[in-house]
Amino acid sequence: xxxxxxxxxxxxxxxxxxxxxxxxxxxxxxxxxxxxxxxxxxxxxxxxxxxxxxxxxxxxxxxxxxxxxxxxxxxxxxxxxxxxxxxxxxxxxxxxxxxxxxxxxxxxxxxxxxxxxxxxxxxxxxxxxxxxxxxxxxxxxxxxxxxxxxxxxxxxxxxxxxxxxxxxxxxxxxxxxxxxxxxxxxxxxxxxxxxxxxxxxxxxxxxxxxxxxxxxxxxxxxxxxxxxxxxxxxxxxxxxx
Amino acid sequence: xxxxxxxxxxxxxxxxxxxxxxxxxxxxxxxxxxxxxxxxxxxxxxxxxxxxxxxxxxxxxxxxxxxxxxxxxxxxxxxxxxxxxxxxxxxxxxxxxxxxxxxxxxxxxxxxxxxxxxxxxxxxxxxxxxxxxxxxxxxxxxxxxxxxxxxxxxxxxxxxxxxxxxxxxxxxxxxxxxxxxxxxxxxxxxxxxxxxxxxxxxxxxxxxxxxxxxxxxxxxxxxxxxxxxxxxxxxxxxxxx
DNA sequence: ACGGTTCAATAACACAGGTTAGCCTTGGCC
DNA sequence: GGCCAAGGCTAACCTGTGTTATTGAACCGT
Numbered sequence: 001x002x003x004x005x006x007x008x009x010x011x012x013x014x015x016x017x018x019x020x021x022x023x024x025x026x027x028x029x030x031x032x033x034x035x036x037x038x039x040x041x042x043x044x045x046x047x048x049x050x051x052x053x054x055x056x057x058x059x060x061x062x063x064x065x066x067x068x069x070x071x072x073x074x075x076x077x078x079x080x081x082x083x084x085x086x087x088x089x090x091x092x093x094x095x096x097x098x099x100x101x102x103x104x105x106x107x108x109x110x111x112x113x114x115x116x117x118x119x120x121x122x123x124x125x126x127x128x129x130x131x132x133x134x135x136x137x138x139x140x141x142x143x144x145x146x147x148x149x150x151x152x153x154x155x156x157x158x159x160x161x162x163x164x165x166x167x168x169x170x171x172x173x174x175x176x177x178x179x180x181x182x183x184x185x186x187x188x189x190x191x192x193x194x195x196x197x198x199x200x201x202x203x204x205x206x207x208x209x210x211x212x213x214x215x216x217x218x219x220x221x222x223x224x225x226x227x228x229x230x231x232x233x234x235x236x237x238x239x240x241x
Numbered sequence: 242x243x244x245x246x247x248x249x250x251x252x253x254x255x256x257x258x259x260x261x262x263x264x265x266x267x268x269x270x271x272x273x274x275x276x277x278x279x280x281x282x283x284x285x286x287x288x289x290x291x292x293x294x295x296x297x298x299x300x301x302x303x304x305x306x307x308x309x310x311x312x313x314x315x316x317x318x319x320x321x322x323x324x325x326x327x328x329x330x331x332x333x334x335x336x337x338x339x340x341x342x343x344x345x346x347x348x349x350x351x352x353x354x355x356x357x358x359x360x361x362x363x364x365x366x367x368x369x370x371x372x373x374x375x376x377x378x379x380x381x382x383x384x385x386x387x388x389x390x391x392x393x394x395x396x397x398x399x400x401x402x403x404x405x406x407x408x409x410x411x412x413x414x415x416x417x418x419x420x421x422x423x424x425x426x427x428x429x430x431x432x433x434x435x436x437x438x439x440x441x442x443x444x445x446x447x448x449x450x451x452x453x454x455x456x457x458x459x460x461x462x463x464x465x466x467x468x469x470x471x472x473x474x475x476x477x478x479x480x481x482x
Numbered sequence: 483a484c485g486g487t488t489c490a491a492t493a494a495c496a497c498a499g500g501t502t503a504g505c506c507t508t509g510g511c512c
Numbered sequence: 513g514g515c516c517a518a519g520g521c522t523a524a525c526c527t528g529t530g531t532t533a534t535t536g537a538a539c540c541g542t
Contacts, residue, residue, distance in 0.1 A: 064384045067470040074380055089366070089373045095380065132330045135376055141338065142383045143313040144303045146431030150499070160420070169413065181519060190387030192500050195413040195520060229308040391529070422489060433530050438491065486524080493533090501526070512515085 007080030007168045030106035041098040050110035052084040058103025073188035079167045145190045155194040156228035248321030248409045271347035282339040291351035292324040299344025314429035323411045386431045397469035415459040
């Protein structure tokens with residue numbers, strides 16, 4: 001264990017206590033870390049090759065491209081997150097995945113992942129549990145885009161990011177470093193860049209939140225939650241065995 | 242086996258050949274079938290109780306409600322589909338789930354599902370594979386709502402339904418029975434009822450597709466696919482094990 | 483045959499968000 | 513120091529979609 005996988009361990013440990021053996025297995029599962037330059041595409045939609053990836057440092061995004069050149073960002077994997085688990089079951093990846101900042105990732109071979117479920121089912125369940133949470137996030141994202149207006153949607157998104165980052169210790173109670181620019185936000189929120197700009201200004205003017213110099217500061221947490229209709233993750237939920 | 246689980250078997254058999262033993266296990270896994278009246282809510286968001294459900298007959302929808310009374314439909318489970326697998330890992334259900342027509346469903350107890358993975362991992366993998374497909378559908382839905390306009394989105398949705406129904410033999414090449422009314426479509430597509438009506442008229446006027454008397458007829462398959470930017474499911478993908 | 487309910491259809495109007503077009507700041511690099 | 517690229521900001525205008533309101537057809541139970 002070289003230290004960078006602490007985020008994953010930290011996240012999983014919040015819900016199951018890992019034994020020394022499990023920790024070791026978790027560490028051996030992964031390839032040695034790979035440096036990825038900002039902007040570099042790691043997996044391309046339709047690509048065969050069955051690997052999942054774990055992010056140790058940096059931010060990434062998974063997305064789909066449309067024939068007309070449009071892009072919809074599905075989710076922003078952050079340190080400790082696992083991407084492409086689905087491509088282990090399906091034969092090809094159904095979305096692309098690229099680094100938003102210089103990053104450090106490891107690859108997980110499909111075969112080893114399958115072994116894991118036989119050998120350490122408890123650890124396997126913990127990983128699936130984490131994946132389930134990610135799915136739940138995609139669902140919430142769907143709801144946001146389908147039924148919340150631009151402001152609610154943006155607020156909701158920032159609140160959720162804040163919560164996720166706190167889980168791995170990358171956010172204080174109400175602020176976090178955020179390398180996402182307005183173009184990227186637009187592709188995630190299903191809006192135009194210009195409208196993202198408008199919305200951010202409104203949120204700022206109302207004293208709710210600021211995004212400046214790669215830093216998000218939530219200034220009125222209660223106001224934000226009210227606006228977004230945000231419900232806290234039920235963080236005491238436990239995996240039961 | 243009373244016959245009604247044929248859809249599930251049929252769907253799974255498309256990708257793995259099930260042994261007699263596996264078929265039996267799959268059948269024993271499920272509670273005896275439960276009749277559910279049209280409109281009845283089967284699982285309520287936040288409800289504890291860890292069960293998944295399998296649909297044998299009828300249509301359902303899974304959705305989330307918003308504080309302002311809005312509703313976003315996530316997906317329409319059809320015969321052979323499994324709902325709420327996620328609530329087996331998370332402790333509570335993160336969305337509601339109700340019957341759109343009189344339906345027949347079975348419950349699957351969490352514990353038995355977990356046993357399955359130990360005892361018949363191949364069958365377990367097949368079920369997870371089906372679940373992965375459903376996830377992929379949610380992602381595609383997200384892309385639709387985020388980056389396709391109302392017409393493209395509607396066309397895409399109908400094409401996808403057609404494909405799914407074909408998989409269980411409930412659609413011919415280009416038409417299928419569809420109990421969804423315009424209100425329900427609106428909540429799925431993130432549109433207003435009125436706009437769904439407009440869009441359906443446009444699609445009809447352009448000779449692309451009609452929805453009349455609970456029947457969808459795709460009249461110009463090529464035109465629809467071009468409009469929606471629809472890519473066929475890669476139906477020859479195999480689960481390998 | 484009757485009233486009630488559900489669903490589809492249309493029209494007129496309103497507004498959220500998209501589009502086009504610039505300008506300004508910052509920071510890196512030759 | 514000067515150029516260039518990336519990212520942020522703003523304004524004016526346009527359009528896709530939402531809203532409100534109303535009508536009609538089909539079906540249902542009594």
